[in-house]
Amino acid sequence: MNSQVELKKPVLVIDDEADIRDLMELTLIKMGLSVQTAAGVAEAKKALRNHAFSLVLTDMRMPDGSGLEIVDYITEHNLDIPIAVITAYGNAVQAVQALKNGAFDYLQKPITLAQLRTLVKSVLTINHSSDTDSITKAATSTKQSEVKSQNVSEPVRGNQSAAQERLLGHSPLIAEVRQLISKLAKSNVPVYIAGESGSGKEQAARSIHEQSARKDKAFVAVNCGAIPEALMESEFFGYKKGSFTGADNDRAGFFQHADGGTLFLDEVADLPLSMQVKLLRAIQERAVRRIGEMEEKQVDVRIICATHKDLNALVETGQFRQDLFYRLNVVSITMPPLRELRDDLPELIQVLLRRILRDETMTLSPAAEQALLQYSYPGNFRELENILERAIALSKNHIIEVDDLQIQSFSFDNQRNLSADSVHNPAEENPARTDFQFGHTQIQDYLDDVERHILQQALAQTRYNRTQAAKLLGISFRSMRYRMERLGIA
Numbered sequence: 001m002n003s004q005v006e007l008k009k010p011v012l013v014i015d016d017e018a019d020i021r022d023l024m025e026l027t028l029i030k031m032g033l034s035v036q037t038a039a040g041v042a043e044a045k046k047a048l049r050n051h052a053f054s055l056v057l058t059d060m061r062m063p064d065g066s067g068l069e070i071v072d073y074i075t076e077h078n079l080d081i082p083i084a085v086i087t088a089y090g091n092a093v094q095a096v097q098a099l100k101n102g103a104f105d106y107l108q109k110p111i112t113l114a115q116l117r118t119l120v121k122s123v124l125t126i127n128h129s130s131d132t133d134s135i136t137k138a139a140t141s142t143k144q145s146e147v148k149s150q151n152v153s154e155p156v157r158g159n160q161s162a163a164q165e166r167l168l169g170h171s172p173l174i175a176e177v178r179q180l181i182s183k184l185a186k187s188n189v190p191v192y193i194a195g196e197s198g199s200g201k202e203q204a205a206r207s208i209h210e211q212s213a214r215k216d217k218a219f220v221a222v223n224c225g226a227i228p229e230a231l232m233e234s235e236f237f238g239y240k241k242g243s244f245t246g247a248d249n250d251r252a253g254f255f256q257h258a259d260g261g262t263l264f265l266d267e268v269a270d271l272p273l274s275m276q277v278k279l280l281r282a283i284q285e286r287a288v289r290r291i292g293e294m295e296e297k298q299v300d301v302r303i304i305c306a307t308h309k310d311l312n313a314l315v316e317t318g319q320f321r322q323d324l325f326y327r328l329n330v331v332s333i334t335m336p337p338l339r340e341l342r343d344d345l346p347e348l349i350q351v352l353l354r355r356i357l358r359d360e361t362m363t364l365s366p367a368a369e370q371a372l373l374q375y376s377y378p379g380n381f382r383e384l385e386n387i388l389e390r391a392i393a394l395s396k397n398h399i400i401e402v403d404d405l406q407i408q409s410f411s412f413d414n415q416r417n418l419s420a421d422s423v424h425n426p427a428e429e430n431p432a433r434t435d436f437q438f439g440h441t442q443i444q445d446y447l448d449d450v451e452r453h454i455l456q457q458a459l460a461q462t463r464y465n466r467t468q469a470a471k472l473l474g475i476s477f478r479s480m481r482y483r484m485e486r487l488g489i490a
């Protein structure tokens with residue numbers, strides 16, 4: 001995309017220092033953009049009243065007020081102009097406030113030409129996507145970048161309504177989350193998603209991506225807890241051919257794959273400290289250097305991260321860097337556990353059943369329904385999906401009975417206080433598996449059944465945390481995910 005063609009409306013540059021205004025103007029003009037300048041808040045508001053702009057770049061501290069006032073002015077008047085603020089080095093608090101109030105991005109002084117370029121490129125993507133929104137919506141297939149790597153999941157389709165449907169439920173807690181997601185999708189702000197295992201953190205991240213201007217670019221999901229420390233740098237930043245033994249080809253890292261799109265760092269608390277430093281640098285500089293290469297290259301990546309651990313506590317004990325925490329945790333979303341969406345349960349169960357069954361029909365016996373409504377779901381949505389899948393497989397005559405669920409019908413309040421170890425373990429209670437019957441049983445079906453059983457047992461014991469379950473079984477996360485997929489465990 002060429003900025004000379006795309007940005008027809010001028011850029012408004014607001015700064016009280018004439019030298020900086022001139023420098024920015026010159027730089028932007030060199031990029032083929034037209035520019036208007038304002039020396040303070042009052043002058044800027046006047047310009048915004050009278051002209052249309054494609055982008056606003058504002059300093060934060062000016063004699064007649066703060067850049068925040070401009071951010072608020074644009075938000076309050078629904079001007080629909082992306083605004084980026086320029087803050088003094090080290091003033092992250094201000095930057096965060098601006099992002100929360102609706103700024104699209106921020107730059108720290110001293111600004112480099114490369115940073116300005118990346119920023120303008122992001123704006124082009126946004127303008128371009130709103131210009132072509134109707135075309136994109138009408139199209140049946142959307143452009144996607146294929147990402148294939150260990151610990152990286154597949155790219156997603158960019159479809160607005162599908163994005164909203166990712167998170168089911170009508171309870172105020174989940175409705176609030178959906179609303180926040182739609183709001184955050186319009187900006188570039190780093191988002192930190194907290195919540196128990198299986199509560200939908202990855203779904204929330206995908207939903208932000210799919211509703212954002214980045215939707216046609218890659219969504220790269222990385223499980224930070226599953227990458228061996230020695231491979232971290234090359235996995236994140238890529239390498240050049242010949243840079244170390246075994247580097248037979250140039251290889252892109254997660255950052256390069258996610259350029260223009262979203263990088264989702266799952267289980268971010270598991271990043272070793274050495275990698276945390278490198279990640280912080282990449283985020284601050286918006287640039288990465290492949291192993292074996294001299295030069296850094298700019299990347300335009302939106303970072304979303306998640307963990308089921310208490311990141312605040314890890315910062316306090318020194319296991320997670322505070323500066324990185326501030327960078328990642330600009331805005332946070334907390335995914336409610338399923339037990340707090342109790343009013344939604346009857347509908348959720350029906351929707352999930354229909355999803356799993358497709359065209360088949362099956363009913364829940366009243367006792368089974370009651371048991372499902374009373375269970376506390378320590379493994380949240382993932383556990384509910386697993387229970388239903390298993391129950392369907394075990395059911396006879398198209399009726400799911402309470403025994404098919406293999407859960408204990410504790411009440412919500414009773415079970416909320418149970419520890420992970422005391423969570424009901426279906427395998428222990430039902431150890432007698434059907435014997436292998438020569439001439440009748442298929443060996444592969446039998447072995448699959450055994451394997452499925454062991455995986456489910458490990459998942460239940462680790463509260464449906466796949467990384468921990470893999471560790472418990474002594475297999476890699478990749479292998480765990482592959483096996484879960486193969487055996488139809490959600």
Ligand SMILES: Nc1ncnc2c1ncn2[C@@H]1O[C@H](COP(=O)(O)OP(=O)(O)OP(=O)(O)O)[C@@H](O)[C@H]1O
Nearest residue numbers: 166167168197198199200201202203381382465466
């Ligand atoms: N609100 C929801 N509505 C429907 N399905 C959901 C919802 N939340 C989660 N799920 C389903 O539950 C499963 C787990 O979700 P997801 O992987 O997003 O959880 P997570 O919090 O990222 O888990 P982990 O901590 O283990 O990484 C997925 O199959 C997802 O489709």
